[in-house]
Amino acid sequence: EAQVTQNPRYLITVTGKKLTVTCSQNMNHEYMSWYRQDPGLGLRQIYYSMNVEVTDKGDVPEGYKVSRKEKRNFPLILESPSPNPTSLYFCASSFGHNSYEQYFGPGTRLTVT
């Protein structure tokens, strides 16, 4: 089954702790992306990757890092300090940019206390 998987689905952590959210796709997509969803703000792009070893910042990259060492995986690393990281995070993938449909993972709800 074609899908995007994310782990963990739920995460509670404390301020200052570095953590990683994994994302994997099995569709051989070249483009992958991370978004955060916040009430009243919709989805905002954090980072994206056009292909292996090619990553770039989206609109809200502060406090995050990514890497793309393999085509199928695109982990999101939340570093310390991260401004206001409590949010719902989505990974997505597509064959490319422009007119291509993005396939979204189920989301990771992160709460930072």
Place this chain on the structure above:
Amino acid sequence: GNSVTQMEGPVTLSEEAFLTINCTYTATGYPSLFWYVQYPGEGLQLLLKATKADDKGSNKGFEATYRKETTSFHLEKGSVQVSDSAVYFCALSALFGNQFYFGTGTSLTVIP
């Protein structure tokens, strides 16, 4: 810059009512335009798209027409069902650059 503005919600309709969710955009050049739907507890999924001016995207009874003159991509459905209750996002991918831009989402509840 690039941005999407969509109608604020929440929207509550009775079953079989007509639905319109407004979406306008700002972009350099001619972007591709999308509507995504998010059901409770799930990720987003593509509902429809249009890639050039005057194109009409359609799926599951929903329609939206890419209007360059008014920079709009309004979502419509003639008769909504309870199963259409979800959050709807308008989005664009700009011609220049490699990013996607989403609106704030409009929550729709359809009551029997």
